[in-house]
Amino acid sequence: MNSSIMTIIIVLCEAVRRGTPLLLGTTGEILNEKSGSLNLGVEGTMAVGAITGALLGLATSNLFLALLGAFVGGMFCGLIYAFLTITLKANQNVTGLAITIFGSGLCLFIGETLKDTKKFPSYTSEFYSEITGGGIPVLKDIPYIGQLLFSYNALVYIAILIALVVWIYITKTKSGLRMRASGENPASADSVGINVDAERYKNIVVGSGIMGLGGVYMALFINNGLWNTDWINGYGWIAVALVIFANWSSARAIGGSYVFGFLLALKSRMPSLASAFPSVLSWSTAIPTELFDALPFIVTMLVLIFSSIKKRKNSGAPTGLGLNYFREER
Amino acid sequence: MSNIVEIRNLTKTFGEVVANNKVRLDLRQGEILALLGENGSGKTTLMNMLSGIYQPDSGEISINGTKVSIHSPEEAKKLGIGMVHQHFKLIDTLTAADNIWMGAEKKEPFLLKTKFAYADSLYPYEGLDDSSSLRRQKLKRFKVKTKLCFSALNYKIVQFFRTAFLNRSRFEKINKVAHDFGFDLDSRKLVCDMAVSEKQTCEIIKVLFYGAKILILDEPTAVLTTQEIQKLFSTMRKMKERGCSIIIITHKLNEVLEISDRVTIMRKGEYITTVDTKDANEQLLTELMVGEKIELHIDRPRTDFDRPLLEIRDLTVKNDEGSVAIDNMSFYIRGGEMLGVAGISGCGQKELCEAIAGLRKIESGEINHKGQSLIGLPPKKIIDMGVSMSFIPEDRLGMGLAPSMSITDNMMLKTYSEGKFNPFVNRKKARNKAKQLISELNIVTPSTETPVRRLSGGNVQKVLVGREIESSPNVIITAYPVRGLDINSSYAIYDILNEQKKNGVGILFVGEDLDVMLALCDKIMVICHGKLMGVVHAEKATKEQLGLMMTGALDLHVENDKQYGIAKDSNITEEAQND
Numbered sequence: 025m026n027s028s029i030m031t032i033i034i035v036l037c038e039a040v041r042r043g044t045p046l047l048l049g050t051t052g053e054i055l056n057e058k059s060g061s062l063n064l065g066v067e068g069t070m071a072v073g074a075i076t077g078a079l080l081g082l083a084t085s086n087l088f089l090a091l092l093g094a095f096v097g098g099m100f101c102g103l104i105y106a107f108l109t110i111t112l113k114a115n116q117n118v119t120g121l122a123i124t125i126f127g128s129g130l131c132l133f134i135g136e137t138l139k140d141t142k143k144f145p146s147y148t149s150e151f152y153s154e155i156t157g158g159g160i161p162v163l164k165d166i167p168y169i170g171q172l173l174f175s176y177n178a179l180v181y182i183a184i185l186i187a188l189v190v191w192i193y194i195t196k197t198k199s200g201l202r203m204r205a206s207g208e209n210p211a212s213a214d215s216v217g218i219n220v221d222a223e224r225y226k227n228i229v230v231g232s233g234i235m236g237l238g239g240v241y242m243a244l245f246i247n248n249g250l251w252n253t254d255w256i257n258g259y260g261w262i263a264v265a266l267v268i269f270a271n272w273s274s275a276r277a278i279g280g281s282y283v284f285g286f287l288l289a290l291k292s293r294m295p296s297l298a299s300a301f302p303s304v305l306s307w308s309t310a311i312p313t314e315l316f317d318a319l320p321f322i323v324t325m326l327v328l329i330f331s332s333i334k335k336r337k338n339s340g341a342p343t344g345l346g347l348n349y350f351r352e353e354r
Numbered sequence: 355m356s357n358i359v360e361i362r363n364l365t366k367t368f369g370e371v372v373a374n375n376k377v378r379l380d381l382r383q384g385e386i387l388a389l390l391g392e393n394g395s396g397k398t399t400l401m402n403m404l405s406g407i408y409q410p411d412s413g414e415i416s417i418n419g420t421k422v423s424i425h426s427p428e429e430a431k432k433l434g435i436g437m438v439h440q441h442f443k444l445i446d447t448l449t450a451a452d453n454i455w456m457g458a459e460k461k462e463p464f465l466l467k468t469k470f471a472y473a474d475s476l477y478p479y480e481g482l483d484d485s486s487s488l489r490r491q492k493l494k495r496f497k498v499k500t501k502l503c504f505s506a507l508n509y510k511i512v513q514f515f516r517t518a519f520l521n522r523s524r525f526e527k528i529n530k531v532a533h534d535f536g537f538d539l540d541s542r543k544l545v546c547d548m549a550v551s552e553k554q555t556c557e558i559i560k561v562l563f564y565g566a567k568i569l570i571l572d573e574p575t576a577v578l579t580t581q582e583i584q585k586l587f588s589t590m591r592k593m594k595e596r597g598c599s600i601i602i603i604t605h606k607l608n609e610v611l612e613i614s615d616r617v618t619i620m621r622k623g624e625y626i627t628t629v630d631t632k633d634a635n636e637q638l639l640t641e642l643m644v645g646e647k648i649e650l651h652i653d654r655p656r657t658d659f660d661r662p663l664l665e666i667r668d669l670t671v672k673n674d675e676g677s678v679a680i681d682n683m684s685f686y687i688r689g690g691e692m693l694g695v696a697g698i699s700g701c702g703q704k705e706l707c708e709a710i711a712g713l714r715k716i717e718s719g720e721i722n723h724k725g726q727s728l729i730g731l732p733p734k735k736i737i738d739m740g741v742s743m744s745f746i747p748e749d750r751l752g753m754g755l756a757p758s759m760s761i762t763d764n765m766m767l768k769t770y771s772e773g774k775f776n777p778f779v780n781r782k783k784a785r786n787k788a789k790q791l792i793s794e795l796n797i798v799t800p801s802t803e804t805p806v807r808r809l810s811g812g813n814v815q816k817v818l819v820g821r822e823i824e825s826s827p828n829v830i831i832t833a834y835p836v837r838g839l840d841i842n843s844s845y846a847i848y849d850i851l852n853e854q855k856k857n858g859v860g861i862l863f864v865g866e867d868l869d870v871m872l873a874l875c876d877k878i879m880v881i882c883h884g885k886l887m888g889v890v891h892a893e894k895a896t897k898e899q900l901g902l903m904m905t906g907a908l909d910l911h912v913e914n915d916k917q918y919g920i921a922k923d924s925n926i927t928e929e930a931q932n933d
Contacts, residue, residue, distance in 0.1 A: 216457025217428030
């Protein structure tokens with residue numbers, strides 16, 4: 025019995041671990057979309073955050089600087105996106121896809137170039153223990169609960185904190201109101217003297233920085249900092265769908281991310297679950313593992329289908345989403 | 355009286371279209387100025403430049419005698435200019451309070467510098483010669499200034515927590531401001547749940563809340579009922595007494611004469627003249643506006659009514675939200691007859707039109723055209739059966755036309771399927787039709803290939819009406835065909851409709867101006883919240899009677915014993931007898 029509880033806890037922990045990059049990506053994307061920009065460059069922004077964060081971690085062996093580097097890398101991508109779509113009025117979808125291709129390509133280029141040099145990716149042992157260990161001292165030693173709630177690295181808690189702060193910012197503050205207005209109806213916002221372009225720039229850049237944190241999480245905590253040509257592995261796209269799943273609320277995104285994290289965790293953890301509960305889950309051994317790979321994407325598709333069938337009246341989707349604003353347009 | 359706004363030689367072009375050409379305008383302190391002009395004469399463009407939405411190409415604007423250049427709505431707001439746009443600039447998903455609150459001034463500054471200067475004046479150095487008392491004075495000053503710095507910091511922090519978060523008190527604050535100005539507003543209500551007049555009130559409170567002294571109202575009366583217009587006018591007079599200067603744009607001459615002090619007239623993007631309202635009359639204003647003498651008389655040609663063309667029996671239709679929009683309604687339209695539909699906006703007019711045109715599902719009831727049921731047929735089939743219905747949606751750009759396509763292309767939207775085996779479209783024919791339309795209806799456009807969205811509102815409307823009549827239908831359903839149109843274009847459209855009527859076409863005319871409907875229609879059907887209130891003969895009816903029926907106070911429907919809305923020589927009853 026004990027061992028089966030442990031198995032469940034391990035699976036749930038894995039769900040939280042895999043859900044965290046999704047949460048960061050989703051929170052960043054919510055900031056983008058609520059201010060009116062459908063940024064499809066999440067995947068690329070995360071990739072840039074991953075590579076800048078990993079490189080800085082390698083150079084300084086300091087986790088905080090690695091996170092900062094990832095944040096700045098993400099902001100850099102956001103700045104490109106904002107400049108193209110706001111200042112130059114480029115199409116948002118095309119620009120987003122371009123950012124995805126650019127970011128993934130940049131990450132791959134740097135990673136592959138450095139792969140053969142002995143230095144990459146060989147972190148100092150302190151840094152390595154820092155990224156593989158973690159958890160809140162004392163509390164994490166509580167049986168069961170300690171492992172379930174307090175055993176994670178700092179970024180897991182930071183991600184939750186960011187999501188909650190973003191939620192308060194959007195729903196409870198005055199500058200959040202201005203940002204929502206810019207996303208809902210930029211012409212209205214403009215007519216009362218809100219600087220729509222500035223609002224959008226601000227939120228795209230900060231949101232993209234948060235996505236960058238999600239990227240470095242993928243690199244350092246999911247892949248343990250080991251080079252892999254597929255560091256982001258489609259998580260960015262799941263984040264785009266999660267925004268709809270969470271109905272544009274970053275508080276709801278916390279739960280949604282862990283649900284998707286659970287789906288992602290099933291691939292590696294299903295065999296141990298099956299052996300822990302042979303009577304219930306023995307059938308799962310017959311399912312090819314590739315299907316578990318596809319599972320989050322299948323669910324993503326289902327979410328998109330259901331959310332477009334069931335049009336909620338109180339949908340959080342901003343009306344001006346995906347539309348560039350040009351004051352003199354008639 | 356001094357001029358609060360002076361506009362000189364203002365020019366603005368959109369591509370090849372010259373919207374404003376060396377326009378001038380004077381607004382005096384505390385007056386109501388009406389801005390009058392036909393569609394596309396550049397009134398809205400001019401006002402948009404005054405409120406910082408458009409940038410002028412050349413020319414100058416002075417406020418209170420100082421030259422200004424207004425680069426954004428924010429700068430206009432700081433100059434005390436507030437504009438209520440024709441299409442409301444409100445965010446549907448937010449409450450009234452939040453719509454106002456989002457543009458409220460950020461915070462009051464602490465004014466540390468002035469306080470420092472005050473401290474300096476409290477402890478002067480002058481007259482203190484010996485070093486010890488000077489040192490003491492310096493110390494005193496330093497102490498006070500440190501205290502001030504701390505209290506500034508404290509103030510900043512308190513201000514941050516007070517203003518950064520959305521406080522519940524904002525609802526009361528907005529309610530109070532609204533009450534002070536004599537308005538009734540529920541600031542907690544979502545804008546999407548508001549009626550049109552409430553939205554307008556919200557817009558006006560918004561600009562007043564920002565401290566506007568110069569109010570611009572762009573066609574505020576177009577969407578209001580007679581009572582609401584009177585209420586708006588009394589509010590405007592009150593604003594005037596408080597020292598506000600108001601510019602109002604409207605097409606309705608009687609309103610201009612009633613509310614304004616002076617009238618500025620524009621024609622084709624140019625300034626014509628300004629007259630005092632007390633010296634003006636409708637005839638004079640029309641002539642100045644159009645540039646020539648025109649007859650201000652709506653014709654009602656008599657025709658021999660045919661058998662009923664379109665018969666509606668016990669029709670029930672639901673709206674998008676799933677509640678009943680048209681409730682058990684019966685009526686008929688004869689050939690050569692114009693049936694007006696009067697009602698407060700949003701009382702099911704849209705749903706009724708859509709149901710007849712085959713665009714909306716019908717819950718129960720019958721729609722018969724010459725005895726043939728139209729229910730369940732796709733719109734294209736309805737047109738192909740020779741039952742052409744010309745449907746002019748309320749939202750002319752949204753549903754009737756493709757905004758980014760040219761007039762020619764929009765002409766083809768209804769005729770593209772002509773010639774079944776020809777894969778190519780006949781652009782030449784469509785272009786000729788477009789040219790014909792432009793000359794017949796005096797559409798102001800650079801060419802037939804200009805995207806429709808570049809045209810002004812009235813010209814867009816003309817393209818739509820013209821195209822619908824082009825397909826020579828025998829029943830025309832038209833909703834608000836003259837909404838936002840100037841006199842000349844409106845009369846052009848009345849003439850077109852009358853022409854069709856003489857040819858035996860049955861017309862369902864959903865309108866808003868009761869005077870026009872009483873003069874133009876043969877019969878007027880009044881609906882109130884989806885219920886039929888009765889059908890009256892336009893010759894015998896009065897405006898007051900219609901007004902009572904529109905609000906549901908007078909229901910002819912119940913008073914009569916006979917079944918309402920069923921013709922004696924109905925095609926349906928005959929068929930039933932034959933069976």
